[in-house]
Amino acid sequence: xxxxxxxxxxxxxxKLLERNSQSLDEKAQLRPAxxxxxxxxxxxxxxxxxxxxxxxxxxxxxxxIRLARTVLAxxxxxxxxxxxxxxxxxxxxxxxxxxxxxxxxTNQKSSGRCWLFxxxxxxxxxVMKKLKLKDFQCxxxxxxxxxxxxxxxxxxxxxxxxxxxxxxxxLVNFLADDLISDGGQWDMIVNLLETYGLVPQPIYPESFHxxxxxxxxxxxxxxxxxxxxxxxxxxxxxxxxxSLTADQVLATLRxxxxxxxxxxxxxxxxxxxxxPKPDAPFMWEYYNEEGKYSKWEGTPLxxxxxxxxxxxxxxxxxLVNDPRNEYNxxxxxxxxxxxxxxxxxxxxxxxxxxxxxxxxxxxxxxxxVFFGCDVxxxxxxxxxxxxxxxxxxxxxxxxxVQLNLTKAQRLQTNESAMTHAxxxxxxxxxxxxxxxxxxxxxxxxGEDSGHxxxxxxxxxxxxxxxxxxxxxxxxxxxxxxxxFESGDKIVLPAWDPMGALA
Numbered sequence: 016x017x018x019x020x021x022x023x024x025x026x027x028x029x030k031l032l033e034r035n036s037q038s039l040d041e042k043a044q045l046r047p048a049x050x051x052x053x054x055x056x057x058x059x060x061x062x063x064x065x066x067x068x069x070x071x072x073x074x075x076x077x078x079x080i081r082l083a084r085t086v087l088a089x090x091x092x093x094x095x096x097x098x099x100x101x102x103x104x105x106x107x108x109x110x111x112x113x114x115x116x117x118x119x120x121t122n123q124k125s126s127g128r129c130w131l132f133x134x135x136x137x138x139x140x141x142v143m144k145k146l147k148l149k150d151f152q153c154x155x156x157x158x159x160x161x162x163x164x165x166x167x168x169x170x171x172x173x174x175x176x177x178x179x180x181x182x183x184x185x186l187v188n189f190l191a192d193d194l195i196s197d198g199g200q201w202d203m204i205v206n207l208l209e210t211y212g213l214v215p216q217p218i219y220p221e222s223f224h225x226x227x228x229x230x231x232x233x234x235x236x237x238x239x240x241x242x243x244x245x246x247x248x249x250x251x252x253x254x255x256x257x258s259l260t261a262d263q264v265l266a267t268l269r270x271x272x273x274x275x276x277x278x279x280x281x282x283x284x285x286x287x288x289x290x291p292k293p294d295a296p297f298m299w300e301y302y303n304e305e306g307k308y309s310k311w312e313g314t315p316l317x318x319x320x321x322x323x324x325x326x327x328x329x330x331x332x333x334l335v336n337d338p339r340n341e342y343n344x345x346x347x348x349x350x351x352x353x354x355x356x357x358x359x360x361x362x363x364x365x366x367x368x369x370x371x372x373x374x375x376x377x378x379x380x381x382x383x384v385f386f387g388c389d390v391x392x393x394x395x396x397x398x399x400x401x402x403x404x405x406x407x408x409x410x411x412x413x414x415x416v417q418l419n420l421t422k423a424q425r426l427q428t429n430e431s432a433m434t435h436a437x438x439x440x441x442x443x444x445x446x447x448x449x450x451x452x453x454x455x456x457x458x459x460x461g462e463d464s465g466h467x468x469x470x471x472x473x474x475x476x477x478x479x480x481x482x483x484x485x486x487x488x489x490x491x492x493x494x495x496x497x498x499f500e501s502g503d504k505i506v507l508p509a510w511d512p513m514g515a516l517a
Contacts, residue, residue, distance in 0.1 A: 101406040112441035120468030122461035124226035127197030131155045132459035133436040142322045149304040157219040161211045165353045166195040174243035178250035198516030206357035211293040212315030224286040242275040326487045335362040338423035345504040348514035373486045383440045387483035387517040390435035401465025403472040433482040436517035
């Protein structure tokens with residue numbers, strides 16, 4: 016009985032509050048604005064019935080919105096609101112292309128290894144030229160294995176380094192989030208290539224978990240987070256012992272870390288296979304483009320060095336366009352890396368036109384370009400389409416809205432970041448101005464994606480959603496090379512969007 020009385024009293028109070036709120040809303044609508052100050056329909060900040068009525072009145076009075084409601088309730092806006100004119104205006108035709116057509120079209124499957132595919136897709140041009148091959152792939156899984164193993168070690172080293180911070184500290188929490196992402200950055204691939212080399216795909220082929228990495232990642236993350244807590248506990252115990260020096264504490268922690276890493280190695284070799292050692296010889300047998308038998312013998316490091324002579328990856332660097340930050344400066348991201356003690360992730364920030372000019376120069380010289388972008392924005396990778404163009408999706412016309420965020424604002428608000436790496440292998444340049452109009456993009460989503468595995472990217476799309484191009488020093492402006500070689504870097508926080516892994 017008491018519960019019923021309480022419930023009735025609560026209902027009565029709620030109705031009174033609702034009437035008072037409606038009364039306040041009605042008064043707010045009648046109150047005139049003074050000195051340019053606007054007054055809301057809802058004084059409480061919640062959505063009132065007056066708000067909904069006003070919004071509906073405006074929307075239903077617009078014939079364009081009425082048509083959109085008729086069509087879009089039954090279809091996908093990304094496939095329905097596309098411009099036929101925009102697609103026609105950006106054909107898959109280019110007046111400057113790399114002279115060798117590589118194959119097959121690669122497929123990263125259900126993994127985040129795009130950066131490894133983009134890198135190996137660039138390197139294979141030289142392999143196929145020298146060995147006169149019809150088809151060829153480097154082993155993406157080989158690099159994937161060594162990257163994942165090193166990222167695990169990197170995370171545990173960071174756990175040792177930051178063991179004195181609270182476990183709920185922002186940095187500690189951030190590092191424990193996506194601690195061994197499939198993605199990566201250019202300088203991280205250089206670390207792998209210089210340390211472990213490279214092998215043809217038949218020497219270390221794909222496994223189930225290299226192409227579907229989610230289950231493996233879940234298990235590794237679970238163990239690594241457990242290991243990080245173990246190291247934190249041990250660190251606290253050791254640091255409380257005044258008889259131990261800092262070097263002795265660190266040595267003991269690293270010895271324990273190596274024991275814990277045994278489990279990570281065991282899981283990885285069981286799911287991905289035991290990789291070749293970087294200094295162990297292998298023999299690769301193959302047919303050339305004429306169908307003649309041949310073979311190559313050497314170590315993974317020797318294979319890598321043999322086919323990257325002209326444009327060594329270690330002599331290439333990242334030009335980025337980040338309008339939030341000052342141009343002609345060198346940037347890095349705190350705590351970002353894979354090989355502990357390896358090359359830092361470095362970006363030279365400059366205007367978009369400098370990125371494009373370097374790309375054009377590289378393509379004309381016959382060298383494809385690794386680049387990082389936000390591929391999901393205003394693009395369509397559907398079969399036989401493959402378009403990346405700002406005018407392709409007609410959202411503004413359909414909904415009577417304007418999309419006004421700038422590139423800098425997208426980065427500031429987490430609307431956009433460098434999410435995918437691909438390869439530019441062609442460019443269409445205006446004969447009169449010399450400026451690029453569109454770019455040929457080699458993706459790693461299989462031949463059923465886009466135009467036989469390729470995309471076409473407009474110049475304007477490049478300006479808005481391309482964040483990085485990796486260029487050999489010979490193709491970049493000398494002043495930008497000087498900035499890179501200076502080593503005088505500005506450190507961005509670990510959670511900065513430029514730390515996104517493609």
